[in-house]
Amino acid sequence: MNDRKLKLADLAKLAGVSTSTVSRALNDNPLIKQETRDKLQQLAKKHNFSLNTAASRLRTQKTNVVAVIINLDGDTEQSINDPFLLKIVGEINLALNKFGLELLLSNSFMASDDWANYFINSRRADGIIVVGQGKSQANIEAAASAGVPLVVWGDPKTPSSYPIVGSDNYLGGRIATEHLLSNGAKNILFLGDPGHAEISERHRGYLDAINEAKATPHVVSIDITSSAAYKGINQLLVEKGLCFDGIMACSDMVAFGAMKALKERYISIPNDVALVGFDDIAMADISHPSLSSIKQNTQRASVILVEKLLAQLAGQSVESQVVEIELVNRQSSQR
Amino acid sequence: MNDRKLKLADLAKLAGVSTSTVSRALNDNPLIKQETRDKLQQLAKKHNFSLNTAASRLRTQKTNVVAVIINLDGDTEQSINDPFLLKIVGEINLALNKFGLELLLSNSFMASDDWANYFINSRRADGIIVVGQGKSQANIEAAASAGVPLVVWGDPKTPSSYPIVGSDNYLGGRIATEHLLSNGAKNILFLGDPGHAEISERHRGYLDAINEAKATPHVVSIDITSSAAYKGINQLLVEKGLCFDGIMACSDMVAFGAMKALKERYISIPNDVALVGFDDIAMADISHPSLSSIKQNTQRASVILVEKLLAQLAGQSVESQVVEIELVNRQSSQR
DNA sequence: AAACAAATTGCAAACGTTTGCATAAATCTT
DNA sequence: AAGATTTATGCAAACGTTTGCAATTTGTTT
Numbered sequence: 001m002n003d004r005k006l007k008l009a010d011l012a013k014l015a016g017v018s019t020s021t022v023s024r025a026l027n028d029n030p031l032i033k034q035e036t037r038d039k040l041q042q043l044a045k046k047h048n049f050s051l052n053t054a055a056s057r058l059r060t061q062k063t064n065v066v067a068v069i070i071n072l073d074g075d076t077e078q079s080i081n082d083p084f085l086l087k088i089v090g091e092i093n094l095a096l097n098k099f100g101l102e103l104l105l106s107n108s109f110m111a112s113d114d115w116a117n118y119f120i121n122s123r124r125a126d127g128i129i130v131v132g133q134g135k136s137q138a139n140i141e142a143a144a145s146a147g148v149p150l151v152v153w154g155d156p157k158t159p160s161s162y163p164i165v166g167s168d169n170y171l172g173g174r175i176a177t178e179h180l181l182s183n184g185a186k187n188i189l190f191l192g193d194p195g196h197a198e199i200s201e202r203h204r205g206y207l208d209a210i211n212e213a214k215a216t217p218h219v220v221s222i223d224i225t226s227s228a229a230y231k232g233i234n235q236l237l238v239e240k241g242l243c244f245d246g247i248m249a250c251s252d253m254v255a256f257g258a259m260k261a262l263k264e265r266y267i268s269i270p271n272d273v274a275l276v277g278f279d280d281i282a283m284a285d286i287s288h289p290s291l292s293s294i295k296q297n298t299q300r301a302s303v304i305l306v307e308k309l310l311a312q313l314a315g316q317s318v319e320s321q322v323v324e325i326e327l328v329n330r331q332s333s334q335r
Numbered sequence: 336m337n338d339r340k341l342k343l344a345d346l347a348k349l350a351g352v353s354t355s356t357v358s359r360a361l362n363d364n365p366l367i368k369q370e371t372r373d374k375l376q377q378l379a380k381k382h383n384f385s386l387n388t389a390a391s392r393l394r395t396q397k398t399n400v401v402a403v404i405i406n407l408d409g410d411t412e413q414s415i416n417d418p419f420l421l422k423i424v425g426e427i428n429l430a431l432n433k434f435g436l437e438l439l440l441s442n443s444f445m446a447s448d449d450w451a452n453y454f455i456n457s458r459r460a461d462g463i464i465v466v467g468q469g470k471s472q473a474n475i476e477a478a479a480s481a482g483v484p485l486v487v488w489g490d491p492k493t494p495s496s497y498p499i500v501g502s503d504n505y506l507g508g509r510i511a512t513e514h515l516l517s518n519g520a521k522n523i524l525f526l527g528d529p530g531h532a533e534i535s536e537r538h539r540g541y542l543d544a545i546n547e548a549k550a551t552p553h554v555v556s557i558d559i560t561s562s563a564a565y566k567g568i569n570q571l572l573v574e575k576g577l578c579f580d581g582i583m584a585c586s587d588m589v590a591f592g593a594m595k596a597l598k599e600r601y602i603s604i605p606n607d608v609a610l611v612g613f614d615d616i617a618m619a620d621i622s623h624p625s626l627s628s629i630k631q632n633t634q635r636a637s638v639i640l641v642e643k644l645l646a647q648l649a650g651q652s653v654e655s656q657v658v659e660i661e662l663v664n665r666q667s668s669q670r
Numbered sequence: 671a672a673a674c675a676a677a678t679t680g681c682a683a684a685c686g687t688t689t690g691c692a693t694a695a696a697t698c699t700t
Numbered sequence: 701a702a703g704a705t706t707t708a709t710g711c712a713a714a715c716g717t718t719t720g721c722a723a724t725t726t727g728t729t730t
Binding site for chain 3: 343354355358359386387389390391392394
Binding site for chain 1: 719
């Protein structure tokens with residue numbers, strides 16, 4: 001900060017024009033002669049000029065900022081460190097930047113629960129992207145009905161007054177289960193928490209696949225963390241022995257928890273128990289055995305999220321959308 | 336958004352006082368009588384009032400926003416999805432919120448390389464937290480010497496004109512190596528990229544421990560990703576066979592890459608090769624065998640980062656600081 | 671060359687806060 | 701009870717942009 005910050009008026013004086021002209025020139029407004037525009041833009045660059053966004057936002061009533069809220073349930077151990085959630089945030093960041101928007105990061109216990117007020121009325125952001133539906137959609141519902149431009153990463157099939165973008169969880173659950181079945185598994189566990197919006201869809205897919213195969217469903221309901229999965233499988237093995245030969249886990253982290261419990265008891269994966277996860281996090285490819293998983297196209301989803309948010313800001317009404325999923329076939333389910 | 340946004344003047348009219356009074360009351364300014372303050376604050380709450388931050392920022396020249404920049408090298412594959420980097424961001428977010436600050440997330444290829452201008456002169460943020468030194472400190476140096484309030488997560492021992500907070504990487508490397516030695520390993524590989532600031536310190540620690548034990552150092556220099564580690568170890572095994580019995584990996588993700596290569600060849604961990612990672616990410620506890628690792632105290636570091644940034648904003652000069660590390664002893668190194 | 675249209679630029683008023691200073695009301699002094 | 705303090709409020713000017721409108725310059729038409 002060599003000297004005091006340059007403002008539009010200073011540039012104007014330097015160039016011998018009015019501030020309006022400089023403002024328009026820097027915004028590439030065709031009202032200004034091309035020649036003057038070029039000259040002023042160069043001058044700005046030369047002096048390292050940059051607009052005061054506070055002033056600009058005040059005047060235009062636009063921020064070009066999007067708030068991203070990581071929406072965790074109060075009663076889960078699933079933490080803000082969950083690799084998948086953070087991966088999504090990373091992707092959304094990229095997508096936003098592509099559209100010239102900035103990302104204000106928040107977790108769900110920020111200031112108040114009143115998102116409309118905290119983010120929008122206060123002109124902190126133009127819109128909100130919520131990552132994760134959680135178990136309760138009350139906060140989201142409230143914000144949406146207050147007219148806040150809002151999109152959600154979650155399960156698109158959930159009926160809602162706001163657009164939800166997410167994977168076809170039902171299909172994911174179904175494909176994963178069918179894959180296990182076709183690899184010869186007969187007794188397949190569902191490992192996860194069917195109370196959770198997205199996971200309940202995966203569970204439905206699982207059930208349908210199981211029923212069609214005339215097999216018996218068996219749900220181990222746990223909090224969606226690796227340690228809960230580890231404990232859950234361990235306990236099951238202690239109490240009932242190896243009463244299953246396949247696991248469809250509701251996330252990769254959960255799958256790894258299960259994998260650990262199995263390995264510790266020298267139960268072979270995939271020979272004794274075939275395993276499929278969900279999310280396809282980086283670790284899935286590196287674990288041994290590598291973990292078959294349902295890959296969510298987070299990159300594409302992020303772009304769609306941003307596009308839908310922009311559409312809302314432009315006054316259009318938008319709908320929920322499913323992004324395709326894909327089974328990544330690795331060792332843990334192969335036999 | 337039922338009706339038009341309430342502003343300070345509207346509240347004032349409702350209460351029959353001036354805007355100055357409302358402004359002061361909401362900021363808990365003792366100039367205003369306690370009674371009036373209470374009354375106005377209640378009124379504000381009742382009407383869901385919230386300040387226009389744009390106006391406020393323009394007037395006060397403060398934003399209460401901190402930009403967090405994930406500073407990746409251009410030439411590494413280490414991605415924005417690296418669990419450890421994102422973990423740190425999560426922790427920083429928590430720490431910032433604790434101090435009433437907000438977090439503007441950016442990656443290093445934002446708008447321009449001129450951070451001083453882009454973030455500070457434009458009044459987007461009051462200060463910057465840089466996560467990761469990367470190989471080149473040019474950007475950071477430039478911003479710091481422009482007088483930008485700035486703190487860096489990195490290696491605190493790097494000489495610098497700006498404060499760096501980070502783990503005692505030298506000690507970490509040393510402790511990890513000594514631990515491997517004391518578990519009977521004789522030929523210990525260092526797996527990582529010694530060109531990288533933080534990792535070079537870990538490497539120094541490794542070297543000193545090796546030399547003191549009169550053992551022979553052996554560095555496998557790779558990009559700091561799991562897949563590079565996997566390939567690196569694989570290649571080494573192909574070319575020279577099992578010429579080592581311990582690995583000190585520069586990160587957990589790298590350790591997992593190595594682990595996979597070893598497991599695929601039925602090399603036992605820890606019996607044939609003992610392994611220690613760095614970062615103690617969630618997965619370290621869940622892998623099988625579980626991964627011994629040097630745990631960085633990211634939570635404490637985050638708080639310190641924020642405190643130091645605030646101190647700078649208050650005009651104080653601050654210094655780099657080391658946060659303690661800890662060896663988490665798990666199966667991968669135990670024999 | 672006058673009258674008109676089109677292309678450029680400038681003027682000045684917002685946007686909604688905060689805050690130094692002046693004022694008004696309440697309390698204290700003597 | 702009138703001045704001197706202290707306490708509580710209001711006035712009005714900033715903060716740095718953007719933008720409708722007016723004004724000027726330039727080019728075109730008759």
